């Protein structure tokens with residue numbers, strides 16, 4: 001019985017490496033200063049990075065309308081708190097200036113299921 005317990009303990013240990021054991025991976029600190037300067041940058045950064053890293057945003061160049069839709073999507077689909085009109089305008093204006101659609105080589109995020117434009 002003792003041998004079985006020991007074997008189980010060893011297996012459990014081997015099957016559950018702690019995150020500390022993942023070698024060579026250090027999550028990078030992100031800060032608003034990494035985004036283009038502009039009015040609303042800090043507010044937008046802190047609102048939008050509560051749930052995901054910034055790459056998902058900085059790679060998603062959009063028109064102003066596209067960013068407005070994305071904010072709505074974050075609220076309706078992902079449960080982001082609904083910003084009031086002023087705050088929404090501040091964020092959408094900033095996002096459209098900082099991450100315009102033209103800035104991404106493929107012209108912004110595309111729905112892979114939509115017909116090609």
Ligand code: HEC
Pocket residue numbers: 044047048049050051052056057060070071073074078079080081091095109
């Ligand atoms: C309450 C959590 C939450 C907040 C706050 C939030 N998002 Fe998201 N966002 C998500 C989730 C969940 C996904 C989809 C899962 C994923 O791809 O990581 C997502 C995905 C995205 C995507 C990828 C496109 C898509 O439809 O999947 C973009 C772009 C994006 N978010 C932008 C933003 C912006 C801009 C803000 C700030 C206005 C924001 N998010 C704030 C939860 C959030």
